[in-house]
Amino acid sequence: MEQKTLDVRSLTVCIQTMKGMIRPVNDVSLEVPRGGIVGIVGESGCGKSMTARAVMGLIRYPGKVTGGSVYLEGREITSLPEKERRKLRGAEISMIFQEPMTSLNPVMKVGKQVEEAVLLHTNCSKEEARAKTLDIFREVEIPEAEARYNCYPHQLSGGLRQRVMIAMAAVCRPKLLIADEPTTALDVTVEAQILKLLERLRDAGTGVLLISHSLGIIARVCDYVYVMYAGQIVEQAETEVIFDRPAHPYTRGLLRSVVSLREGAGTLETIPGVVPNLLRLPAGCSFSLRCGMCTERCEKDAPRLLETEPGHKVRCFLAEKEGVR
Amino acid sequence: MKQKIAQRSVQAVIVLIGVVLLTFVMLRIVPGNPIETMMGEHADAATVARMTAEMGLDQPLHRQFFRYLFSVVRGDFGTSYSLGKPVSLLIQSAFGNTLKLALFAALFAWTLGITCGLICAVSKNRLPDRLFMGFSLLGISLPVFMAAMFLQYIFAFKLHWLPISGTDSWKCFILPAIALGWNSAGQVAQMTRTALLETLAEDYIETARAKGLGNAGVLLSHALRNAMLPVLTMMTIQFSSLLSGAVITETVFSINGIGRLMVQAISGRDIPLLQGTSLLATSVVILGSLLADCLYSVLDPRIREES
Numbered sequence: 001m002e003q004k005t006l007d008v009r010s011l012t013v014c015i016q017t018m019k020g021m022i023r024p025v026n027d028v029s030l031e032v033p034r035g036g037i038v039g040i041v042g043e044s045g046c047g048k049s050m051t052a053r054a055v056m057g058l059i060r061y062p063g064k065v066t067g068g069s070v071y072l073e074g075r076e077i078t079s080l081p082e083k084e085r086r087k088l089r090g091a092e093i094s095m096i097f098q099e100p101m102t103s104l105n106p107v108m109k110v111g112k113q114v115e116e117a118v119l120l121h122t123n124c125s126k127e128e129a130r131a132k133t134l135d136i137f138r139e140v141e142i143p144e145a146e147a148r149y150n151c152y153p154h155q156l157s158g159g160l161r162q163r164v165m166i167a168m169a170a171v172c173r174p175k176l177l178i179a180d181e182p183t184t185a186l187d188v189t190v191e192a193q194i195l196k197l198l199e200r201l202r203d204a205g206t207g208v209l210l211i212s213h214s215l216g217i218i219a220r221v222c223d224y225v226y227v228m229y230a231g232q233i234v235e236q237a238e239t240e241v242i243f244d245r246p247a248h249p250y251t252r253g254l255l256r257s258v259v260s261l262r263e264g265a266g267t268l269e270t271i272p273g274v275v276p277n278l279l280r281l282p283a284g285c286s287f288s289l290r291c292g293m294c295t296e297r298c299e300k301d302a303p304r305l306l307e308t309e310p311g312h313k314v315r316c317f318l319a320e321k322e323g324v325r
Numbered sequence: 326m327k328q329k330i331a332q333r334s335v336q337a338v339i340v341l342i343g344v345v346l347l348t349f350v351m352l353r354i355v356p357g358n359p360i361e362t363m364m365g366e367h368a369d370a371a372t373v374a375r376m377t378a379e380m381g382l383d384q385p386l387h388r389q390f391f392r393y394l395f396s397v398v399r400g401d402f403g404t405s406y407s408l409g410k411p412v413s414l415l416i417q418s419a420f421g422n423t424l425k426l427a428l429f430a431a432l433f434a435w436t437l438g439i440t441c442g443l444i445c446a447v448s449k450n451r452l453p454d455r456l457f458m459g460f461s462l463l464g465i466s467l468p469v470f471m472a473a474m475f476l477q478y479i480f481a482f483k484l485h486w487l488p489i490s491g492t493d494s495w496k497c498f499i500l501p502a503i504a505l506g507w508n509s510a511g512q513v514a515q516m517t518r519t520a521l522l523e524t525l526a527e528d529y530i531e532t533a534r535a536k537g538l539g540n541a542g543v544l545l546s547h548a549l550r551n552a553m554l555p556v557l558t559m560m561t562i563q564f565s566s567l568l569s570g571a572v573i574t575e576t577v578f579s580i581n582g583i584g585r586l587m588v589q590a591i592s593g594r595d596i597p598l599l600q601g602t603s604l605l606a607t608s609v610v611i612l613g614s615l616l617a618d619c620l621y622s623v624l625d626p627r628i629r630e631e632s
Contacts, residue, residue, distance in 0.1 A: 058534055083539075090537030097535075102528040105547050107625055116546070117536045152626040168536065 004071070005176050005207030006032040006055065011068035013047075013054050022278035024050040026231035027068070032176060032207040034073075037198065039210045039222035039239070041254065045275045047231040048211045052178045055209070056095050057085045073175055091121040094169035098181040100161035104153040110161075111137075111149030114168045121172050136167045140197055159190035166197055170206070177201060178209045183217065195221050215258050219243060224311075227251050230276055230286040233305060237312035247308060247319040249291045285316070293318055333618055337611045344607040345397065345600070349390050352596050359594040363406045397604070403597030407589065412601035415586060420605070422492050423582035426574070427567035429502030434509035435560060441510070442517025442556075447544070449522060457514065464511025473504035473577040490579040501578040505571050509563045516559050520552040527551070554625055558617050565613030569606035 013025035024047045032038045040048045054065050057077070070078050072092060077085065094117075097103040105113055111133055118129040130149075137145035140163045153161055162182060169177055179198060183191035199221060202208050212218055218225055218239065225242045227235040227250065235248040246252045253271035273290040282288050288298045297317055305315040314320075360376045361368065377383050381392065396403065402412035441461060445454040480500060481489035488497045524530065525548055533547045572584035583602055590598035622629045 056535060058531065086537050086539055088537075089535055095535045097528060097532060099528055103532045105529040105533070105551070106627060107550055108547070113532075116538075120537050120542075154627050154630070165532070168532070 003034045003073075004031050005034045005036075005073060006030075006209065007071040007074075008051075008055060009069050009071070011051065011054055011070065012066050013050055013059055013063055014066045015063045017062070017279070020279055024063075024231050024278060025054055028228075028231075028233055029068075030209075030226050030233065030236070032209050033223075034175075034207055035202055035205050036223050037202050037208040037210055037221050039212060039218040039225045040228055041212055041215060041218050041225060042228035043213060043275050046228045048213075048228055049180050050231075051228070052095065052180050052209065052211055055176075055178060056089060056093060057082075058089075058095075087121070090117045090169075090174075091172045092174050093176045093178065094172070094174040095178040095180060096162070096165045096169045096182050098184050100158050100165055100185060101153075103165055104161055106153055108152070109150050110153055110156065110164045111151075114164065114171055117168055117171055132171060133167070136171045137164075140164075140167045140170070141193075142167065158186050159193065162186060162190070162194055163197070166194070166201075170201055173204075174206060176207045176209065178211070180211045181213065182210070184213075191217070215243075215254060227254070230281060231278065232286065232315065233313075234287065234315045235313065236305075241309075241312050247312070247314040248287075248316045249293050249318070250287050253290075329622070330615075330619060333615050337615060340611055341604070341607060342394075345394065345604060346390065348600055348603050349393060350386070352599060353386060353389075357594065359406060359596055362594040393600070402601040402604075405590075405595055405598040407593035407595045407598070412597050415598065416583070416601055416605055419581055419583050419586045422580050423568060423571070423575070423584065425492075425495075425498055426501055426505065426571060426580060426582060427564065429498045430506035430509070430567055430571075431560075431564050432506075433502050434506035434563070435513055437506075438510040438513025439517050439556070441514035442521065443544075443549075445514065445518040446521035446525065447540075454518075458518070461511035461514040464507050464514070467507065469504055469508065469571075469573045470577055472507050473501070473574060476500045476504055477577070490577075492580050497578075497580075501571075501574045501580060504577070505567065505574040509567070512563070513556060513560065516556050517552065520555050521548060524548045524552040550624065554621065557620055557624070561613045561617035561620070562610075565610045568609045568613075 008028060008030045011025055011028045012023060015022050015024060026047070028047070028051055030038065030040070030051075040051065042048050050059070050063075053059050055070055059065055065078055068078070069076050072088065077088060080088075104110060111130070114133045114136065115126075115129045118124055118132050119126070122129075124132065134145050134149060137148060142148050142160060142163050148156070148160070148164075153164075156164065162185075166182075177198070182198070183194050186194065195217065198208055198210065210218070210222060222239050225237065225239050226233050227242070227248065229250050235242065235246065235251045242251060243255065246255055250271070253269070256269040257271060271290055276282065276286060276289060282299065283302075284300045285291070285294075285298045285303055288294045291298065295317065301317075303315050303317050303320070305313050306320055307313050308319050358373070358377075360373050360380070360382065364373060364376065374383075381389060384392075393403070400413065402416070404410065405412050405415055408415060438461075441457040445457050448454045477489055477500060480486045487500050488494070489500075491497045525543075530543055530547060533543045538546070569583065571582070572588055574580070575582040575584040576588070583605065586598065587602045587606075589595070590602055
């Protein structure tokens with residue numbers, strides 16, 4: 001069996017709101033193999049980022065992890081006391097965020113911000129930490145690393161700032177890197193460079209969990225994909241399989257709404273409606289309200305996530321019937 | 326940076342000249358004759374005229390103004406009508422007391438205010454937050470003279486812990502400083518709380534947590550410096566207003582400071598003294614905001630760059 005960097009089992013996050021309890025992450029199980037890039041894809045508000053934060057242990061009040069477990073290289077971490085958890089953050093699991101513009105402290109030199117992570121997790125002296133910071137700056141291809149070390153975030157471009165974020169996340173050689181929409185705020189050429197960097201980290205043995213709403217990015221770098229909808233995994237398979245024979249109507253909808261440049265591509269399709277309010281989820285399948293193939297059964301019963309072929313799981317009654325297509 | 330300071334200094338000088346001109350003109354167009362006020366009701370017309378001429382008040386306004394301006398530049402603020410001493414000397418002796426009072430009040434207000442604000446932000450919407458915010462509301466709404474009299478009654482009159490008034494020792498300044506700083510403490514507490522809560526919701530705080538910093542680390546090395554920027558501006562403004570004289574506090578505690586000097590000048594129609602004290606108050610405020618600008622640039626690299 002291949003070694004798993006991350007193994008999430010039945011993770012559930014609840015938030016108590018004024019109007020009732022919601023489950024932004026509902027019974028989510030996923031795995032990231034060592035040296036693999038795994039994607040989570042879904043619309044805004046489907047629970048992707050919340051899943052990432054739960055893995056990091058960064059869910060804040062009133063949110064709470066209420067069930068499930070997270071194994072990092074075989075070690076259960078959700079039950080660890082906060083102090084132990086903190087030692088993992090930034091050292092063994094690290095995260096980069098969507099907005100490089102606002103994710104760096106505006107009044108602190110970027111070099112210092114990276115160095116802080118080194119000093120926090122290792123017994124380095126200041127000089128050693130600085131040297132490590134400069135090394136990682138060069139590794140993530142920040143030009144003129146020495147000069148950039150003393151820059152403030154506002155003096156850097158968006159792409160450079162995201163490189164600094166990646167440097168900060170990678171400087172302690174984490175086992176797992178969670179990238180939450182790392183390229184959404186960047187232009188396309190920079191996006192390609194950042195994705196290359198993630199691949200390089202993967203090659204160095206880091207497991208990468210890449211969160212994105214863009215199937216294009218997922219197709220480019222991920223080996224395996226989880227499709228999330230309303231807090232649940234609705235389909236999971238190897239990337240090729242997802243693109244070749246998507247089984248869930250939601251996944252099909254997502255694929256159809258990708259802009260195509262092929263000839264005769266016709267009108268761009270969209271999935272009607274929006275992600276449902278988690279306070280008023282339908283009784284049956286959570287996608288039933290927007291599904292073109294919804295049946296009576298879909299409105300009453302909730303489908304389970306079932307394997308239709310090896311490594312391909314789908315949460316849909318239609319796929320259950322069809323079996324392997 | 327240097328260029329900005331130079332630019333602001335030039336602005337400051339222009340504002341100062343404007344203030345001198347404004348007070349000068351206003352004091353001369355208000356009805357009533359300062360010489361008559363000074364000499365009392367029974368002065369005869371000849372004496373009043375002689376005094377007016379002696380003081381140069383019979384000359385055309387523009388000539389009076391330039392003469393005043395030149396003497397100010399030379400450091401001569403004239404002689405007080407009512408006290409018969411050079412204005413610069415009077416201000417010098419009064420400013421010492423006001424400075425001590427302001428320093429004590431600021432020390433009290435800022436320590437208390439920032440601590441309370443910090444506790445409130447960290448315990449948002451829980452008991453300590455509610456409690457301290459209630460206190461700070463009391464601080465903001467309680468008039469200075471009431472606070473002053475409460476403090477005098479309890480700590481000086483009943484408990485005899487501290488002197489009731491005067492300026493003989495540093496102990497004399499404790500009660501007035503608390504009375505005067507109470508209000509500022511409330512303002513600083515509320516501002517610190519709001520700014521800190523805003524900062525704690527920023528993305529880079531999440532980054533700091535993801536890096537593995539604990540609550541204290543996040544607060545001290547990332548949140549506080551960003552949150553203190555607006556609070557700092559407020560504190561400099563507060564300090565300059567404290568320095569330009571606390572009329573009520575100085576009166577209640579019999580402290581010979583700038584505030585009392587100013588009241589004396591107004592009631593005696595003492596033009597040189599009034600001009601001197603208002604010039605001082607303006608300079609202090611201008612200097613304060615200049616200082617705030619510089620501090621801001623030191624703390625926030627984005628502002629440093631703009632200049």
